[in-house]
Amino acid sequence: MIQLNDIKKMLLSQGYITDDTVAMSVFLSLQLNKPLLVEGPAGVGKTEIAKVMANALKTDLIRLQCYEGLDATHALYEWNYQRQLLHIKMTEHGSQSIDEKEKTIFSDSFLMKRPLLQAITHHKRPVLLIDEIDRSDEEFESFLLEVLSDWQITIPETGTIKATHIPQVILTGNRTRELSEALRRRCLYLYIDYPDFEKEWLIVKNKVPGIDAKLAEQITRFMQQLRGMKLEKTPGLSETLDWAMALASLHIAHLDKTIVEQTLGVVLKDWRDTKEVQMSLSELMDKTGIISKLGNA
Amino acid sequence: MIQHRESFSANIVRFCRFLRQKSFAVGVEEEAITLQALQFIDYIKPSIFRMALKATLCRSKTQAEEFDALFNDYWHQLSKAIDAKIKDFKKQKPASQQVPFKSLKTWLHGNRNDETEETATYSINEKLSKKDFSSIPDDEVDELMLLIRALAKRLAAKKNRRYEFSHKIKMPDLRRTLRKNLRRGGELLELAYRKPKRNRGKLVLLCDVSKSMELYTAFLIQFMYAFQQVYGRMETFTFGTSLKKITTLLKENNFREALQLLGAENNDWAGGTRIGESLDSFVNVYSKKMLDSKTIVIILSDGWDKGNLELLKKSMRFIQIRSKKIIWLNPLAGYNSFTPDVVGMQTAMPFIDVFAPVHNVESLRRLGKWL
Numbered sequence: 001m002i003q004l005n006d007i008k009k010m011l012l013s014q015g016y017i018t019d020d021t022v023a024m025s026v027f028l029s030l031q032l033n034k035p036l037l038v039e040g041p042a043g044v045g046k047t048e049i050a051k052v053m054a055n056a057l058k059t060d061l062i063r064l065q066c067y068e069g070l071d072a073t074h075a076l077y078e079w080n081y082q083r084q085l086l087h088i089k090m091t092e093h094g095s096q097s098i099d100e101k102e103k104t105i106f107s108d109s110f111l112m113k114r115p116l117l118q119a120i121t122h123h124k125r126p127v128l129l130i131d132e133i134d135r136s137d138e139e140f141e142s143f144l145l146e147v148l149s150d151w152q153i154t155i156p157e158t159g160t161i162k163a164t165h166i167p168q169v170i171l172t173g174n175r176t177r178e179l180s181e182a183l184r185r186r187c188l189y190l191y192i193d194y195p196d197f198e199k200e201w202l203i204v205k206n207k208v209p210g211i212d213a214k215l216a217e218q219i220t221r222f223m224q225q226l227r228g229m230k231l232e233k234t235p236g237l238s239e240t241l242d243w244a245m246a247l248a249s250l251h252i253a254h255l256d257k258t259i260v261e262q263t264l265g266v267v268l269k270d271w272r273d274t275k276e277v278q279m280s281l282s283e284l285m286d287k288t289g290i291i292s293k294l295g296n297a
Numbered sequence: 298m299i300q301h302r303e304s305f306s307a308n309i310v311r312f313c314r315f316l317r318q319k320s321f322a323v324g325v326e327e328e329a330i331t332l333q334a335l336q337f338i339d340y341i342k343p344s345i346f347r348m349a350l351k352a353t354l355c356r357s358k359t360q361a362e363e364f365d366a367l368f369n370d371y372w373h374q375l376s377k378a379i380d381a382k383i384k385d386f387k388k389q390k391p392a393s394q395q396v397p398f399k400s401l402k403t404w405l406h407g408n409r410n411d412e413t414e415e416t417a418t419y420s421i422n423e424k425l426s427k428k429d430f431s432s433i434p435d436d437e438v439d440e441l442m443l444l445i446r447a448l449a450k451r452l453a454a455k456k457n458r459r460y461e462f463s464h465k466i467k468m469p470d471l472r473r474t475l476r477k478n479l480r481r482g483g484e485l486l487e488l489a490y491r492k493p494k495r496n497r498g499k500l501v502l503l504c505d506v507s508k509s510m511e512l513y514t515a516f517l518i519q520f521m522y523a524f525q526q527v528y529g530r531m532e533t534f535t536f537g538t539s540l541k542k543i544t545t546l547l548k549e550n551n552f553r554e555a556l557q558l559l560g561a562e563n564n565d566w567a568g569g570t571r572i573g574e575s576l577d578s579f580v581n582v583y584s585k586k587m588l589d590s591k592t593i594v595i596i597l598s599d600g601w602d603k604g605n606l607e608l609l610k611k612s613m614r615f616i617q618i619r620s621k622k623i624i625w626l627n628p629l630a631g632y633n634s635f636t637p638d639v640v641g642m643q644t645a646m647p648f649i650d651v652f653a654p655v656h657n658v659e660s661l662r663r664l665g666k667w668l
Contacts, residue, residue, distance in 0.1 A: 004338060004345070024338075024348040031337045032330060032353075039358060081471040102479060175358065177447045181322060184356040191361045232551065272551065 002030065010056035016048060017203045025190040026053060035148060035169035037133075037184065040192035043236015046172040050129035053168065060122065062167070063129045064115035066136035072143060076153060077117045080110050106157040116147055120163035127168045134173040138180070145183055195237060197224050203237065204244045211248045218255045219244050221288045223267070226277070229284075232270040239267045257285060306332055308375065309350075315371050316354060319363070323354055359440075442519050444658050449523035500524075500531040501587055501620075503579065505598035506559075507537040507570040513628045513656070517597055518556060520661055522547050532587055535559070536575035542583070571604030572641055576612035588619040595624045597655065602641030609641060613648040624651040626664070631656030 007027045011018055026049065029036035038046045054061035064075055084105045091101065113121065119128040133141065147153065151163035171187060173179060195203065201220040205211060223240045243266045252259055260281065268274045277284065309331060313323045331353045340346040347368050355361045473489035502521055525531050525547050532544050547555050588594070594616055602609065617623055625645065629635050631654035637646055646652070654660045 020344070021348055021351070024345070025352045028334050028337065028349060028352050032334055034330070079472065079475075081475060084475060098480065175443065175447070177450060178444075181356075185322065185324075185326070188352055189355045189357065189361065190352065191355075191358045 002027070007056070011052055014052040014055050015207060016045070016052045017199065017206060018045075019199070022049070022190065022192065025188055029170075029188050030168065032188070033166065035171060035187040036190060037171045037173065037179070037187035038190045038192060039173045039175055041194060041234060041236060042174055043238040044192045044194055045237055046192060047129065047131055050127055050170040050172075053170065054127040057125075057127065057168070059124050060126045061129060062115050062119045062122065062126050063131060066130065066132045066134075066140070068135055068137060070136045070140055072140075074114055075116050075140070075144075076114050076147075077155060078112045078114065079106070079157075080112050084110050111155075111158075117153055117161070119167040120147075120151060120153065120165075121161060122165060122167070125165035125167060127170065130169065130171045132173060133171045133183075134175060134177045134179060141180055141183055145180075145186065148186060194227055194234075197221065200224070200237065200240060204240060207241050208244045208248050211244055212253055215247060215252065215254055216244060218288065219247065222255065222260070222284070225284055225288050226267070229277070229280075231268070231273045231276070233268070233273060235267045235269075239269075242266050255285075257281060260285070309335075312350070312368075312371055313354070316367065319367060321354065321360055322356055327354060441516070441658065445516060445519050445661065446523040448658065448662055449520050450526070499587070499589070499592040500528065501592055501594045502531065502533045503540075503576070503594070503596045503598075504533065504535050505537070505570060505572070505596075506535045507601070509570070509599050509601045510597070510628070513597075517655070518559070522555060532583070534579065534583075536570075536572070536579075538571050538574070540575040540578045540582075570598070570602050570641075572598060572600070572602045572645075573605040573607070573609030573612065575604075576616065577608045580612045580615050584615065584619060588616065590619075590621055592620045593622045593624060594620045595626060596645075597626045598641075599627055599629050600637065600639040600642030600645065602639070602644075604641075606640060606644050609644050610648075613645050617648040617650075622650045623648060624653065624664075625649045626653055626655035628654065628656040630654035631660060 004023065004027045007030070008020070008023045011023060011026070025036055025038075028034075036049075038049060040046055050063075051061060087105055087110070088101065091104075096104070115128070119126055130144070133144070136144075148169065151166050152160055154160045169187075171183075194200075197220055200223065201217060204216045204220055205213065208216070219240065223235065223243075227234050243263065246263055246266050247255075247259070261278065264274055264277065268277060310328055313328045313331070316323045331350060334349050334353050335346075338345055338349050340349065347365070350368065351361065351364050355364050470489040474487070477487050477489055504517060504521065521533055525533060525544070532542065533547055535541050535543055543559060546558055550558060613623070627635075627637075627642070630637075630652065635654075637643060637652070653664065655664065
């Protein structure tokens, strides 16, 4: 049986640096066979958890990306109409009866499996990631609730399909919309916030091989300051990593104002934010303690 | 040993009950899951024990934030009461010195308003949504704005992204077409079509921005703003002493800018009210284009009026006839003692289809029912 410490080790060996709360939630979600609902701001590694989990369990990750207007045909299954039509045309002069024809064109080979159906018919227990569930609309949420509790799907033309394995489910959300209480109650809940300085620094050093320790520290400090500002899109951990990666590959040893200005686009994705940060850059750098240190040196 | 275990699970059940009092949605099922979860962990370690309970009992961000303080509080009290048995928990008490006393703070702030504490139902952010807009402490405004934004989006997006079956030609509905024609050997003689379902109704929002409404304005504007981002078929006006159309202003700017522009542009902002004159100019200038039998007109105002009552009556009657429904939202109606005895309100009352309070998030949510 998997122990809590194993999960911690697995997460760590997959390069996912985290505090114990995350490990505990993942562990209990596995043990209790309950879906895990992960909420938090963009770019703090919510999706990553699912990837790591699939890796750790040595199984496949099936991902359902939610969006406004997502409906059952995109989440469950759809008949391949073009193929069905072609098949009917080709067998037009055959001797098959209509009933037989019907049976053929509503068979498995004409069925396009979408993520949810894929997940429950998978040969091995997969990890099912339902990403950004808060972006889908309410109808879909209640539909999902049904699937998550029954683990079976009924296709009118062929009948009911029961899950071969109940997938390990992870749902993520950004809190752009309140999720229903019913869905929440079905899941274990985990909130991931932006990492603190120590943790983020550690992650940068770990994920960007060969990065100068000093640079990593400066980047992290800068990002921590940046998140304190009121921005349209607060940069997450993934932005930190992108930036660190970019600066490391440019062989830059330390931050200064010009470099920050030139590479700000990696971190900020909204022109209003960029403008605002550019205006208060000196102040920001002062707070980070970068300018003063380097100025003296 | 067994007895120890029993009292242990009894304590957990009691802790769950304690959480329930703090408006956590913890039912029997959650209790069972928590007990089940403890089989898998080494719960002698306090920190692990706490994390396991947190993972199984929390359901939202607010709860996750409050949990540690509540946990420490409860087990500390317990260990004081029983002393001997659960010594281990004393060790982790020091960690709770900087406890985020959010719940306490909410309680303190909310204390003025009895309703805040009484109700324990199954909604997240319960406390915040029940709180009167005018008594929100500064540090909770952001969270509240998030809540309002989410709510408005949900209300606005309702229904209009689905497809419905249609006879007018829009897009072929292959699934239906195929099934329809299968009996004829698959020759496509009869085609089926579908078209996107649409929200047919239009919304016209008339928002009072006079002095007496000042406290509520920011929240209402946030609501309108988010609503308009999604809803599309909506026209927004503000009025104080005169009427102004702000639809484009809300559409083209981000929220903070829009609010600033509104403040700068609108000299009515926090001034007096002349509802009659404002509605009259709406009737004269815009009603032909904007009102039809599918339009819902929402008026946000407390009815404090210094203008022409005859004009108010006339324009209200006109609007009522030409529209589907008039919804009047009044922030003051949220108080128990409220009676609509302001003159302006009394004049308008006979023409109103729905009269509702709008003083907290909960009431905004209920608004969805009428739209």
